[in-house]
Amino acid sequence: MKSLHFKAFGAPQAVLEFGDSHKPTPQENEVLVKVAASPVSPADYIFIHGRYRVQPVLPQIAGLEGAGVVVQADKAGKVPVGSLVSFRHRGCWAEFVSVPVEKLYILPKAFPLEKACQFALNQITAWALLEQAKVQENSWLLLTAGNSTVSRVIIQLARKRGIHVIAATRGKKDETDH
Structure with missing residues (x-):
């Protein structure tokens, strides 16, 4: 899958790379989300510099917040496939991200993506x-x-x-x- 990721801390324009990353595999109590939108916020810059309260694990896919559609449900079935969700979780500047169920906000299908992707942070x-x-x-x-x-x-x-x-x-x- 395609992603924006970094292998070292620093200024985003210096360390961000666009390329292939492994598609995540959801663990227990996680869903796989096809990312539809993810904003760029000051927190993202701080995260890429390695100075945010949530620390990157290098190499790290950038992005701390987003919205998308669940394409693989959690094993307990709490969040069904097709759900529009907003979330606050690292690694969302990619085509797909695995997100813990407790970090999801299920939204109405018609909720605007530009608002959904900024819903949490x-x-x-x-x-x-x-x-x-x-x-x-x-x-x-x-x-x-x-x-x-x-x-x-x-x-x-x-x-x-x-x-x-x-x-x-x-x-x-x-x-x-x-």
Whole structure:
């Protein structure tokens, strides 16, 4: 199968290789997913550099999150063939990936792939960042990169907690600004 993989830690443009890898064989409580979409996120860059909390095992197929269709079910039959799933698991920048059942989110068949492939990691990141910030109800939170997916999730979570948000974004500089 084709994949983007790396054999050493470093900058993605220096260490990533496109080529053949062994098609994974699912173990007990795993399914085989045909990957349909996988985003590129800051966590992926950190992972490829070898500085993420989940450590690569070299050689390593890149990618930490994705979505696809189950092509081989787990032995217990918890996740049937044909299920559209989202997952957070390393090695998904490939045609296929084996994913533990507990890391899967089964989605409706019509769920958009561009959202499905970002379903897990961004939400967890947004929740963790808001928790670490310890912002209290009726307080203000300033977000940079206000258009990012993580910021958009933080805005929704903050709203539910009664936190006011200012979301700063980058835009084109007005030609009249000096």
